[in-house]
């Protein structure tokens with residue numbers, strides 16, 4: 001039987017995990033489905049190949065009296081479906097719920113060989129990841145699994161935010177982090193009632209024109225600020241420092257595809273690699289937004305070419321490019337290559 005030690009160096013609780021590169025498989029759109037809903041579950045096989053990740057959700061949005069049905073439904077779907085290039089993830093219930101233990105002890109022996117990533121909600125510190133890590137290691141060893149199941153944490157409590165660096169480095173299993181804006185807003189006592197995205201009250205306003213102090217004669221333009229800018233930037237730094245992947249989470253206003261795309265693009269530009277999809281309409285949005293555009297790739301190639309040995313500075317279309325802009329271009333090209341592979 002293969003011991004989990006063969007998968008990765010054993011982790012001393014409290015010791016920082018070694019930095020490592022997560023093998024990047026595209027995960028631009030993580031599409032959530034409710035395995036307790038037979039109508040939704042029946043659509044899953046046809047979605048294989050149309051989305052990077054299919055995620056069977058067992059946590060919030062699944063009613064308490066449907067938790068067992070969701071777990072069993074996921075086992076059934078996973079066993080009956082060939083996922084091909086699409087990854088299979090699950091979101092289990094949180095550590096403070098009565099369901100997490102049964103989620104893991106049911107899923108790992110039954111479908112552990114098909115599960116790529118377990119998403120753990122409401123993670124507050126490294127100790128939560130250590131618990132899941134050890135439990136997975138025992139269950140994997142017992143089931144004789146040949147590869148480790150990776151762990152993805154949702155950043156959605158104020159305490160989790162303050163411990164974000166230790167969460168990212170808590171285990172060599174860590175694959176990434178998602179922002180959970182709805183729970184995080186509640187935990188932080190923000191005054192929003194939405195699932196992600198902006199708010200019409202969170203504004204910047206231009207200065208009044210000269211002599212019109214109250215802006216009565218000349219309307220002043222306004223723009224919404226991104227409520228999630230600080231959180232995403234902090235999460236991205238913590239993930240990059242630990243060698244794992246950052247994701248924006250859910251966008252609840254399904255009908256507002258424009259605002260969804262804007263929120264996803266802000267996250268992409270700040271360094272995120274993907275976002276959740278709560279409805280099939282959000283899959284192409286996330287897939288497109290989290291892929292570098294042909295225009296950006298062409299520009300990046302031109303900079304690489306113009307920079308020759310990669311040092312010094314050149315002028316290209318009136319702009320100065322140097323070693324540092326070359327590095328940014330390489331990030332874009334690297335992502336384009338990964339996605340094309």
Ligand code: GLV
Pocket residue numbers: 060121154156179180181182183184195196249250
């Ligand atoms: C997601 O789980 C969220 O709380 O936004």
Ligand code: MG
Pocket residue numbers: 060121156180182183
């Ligand atoms: Mg949540």
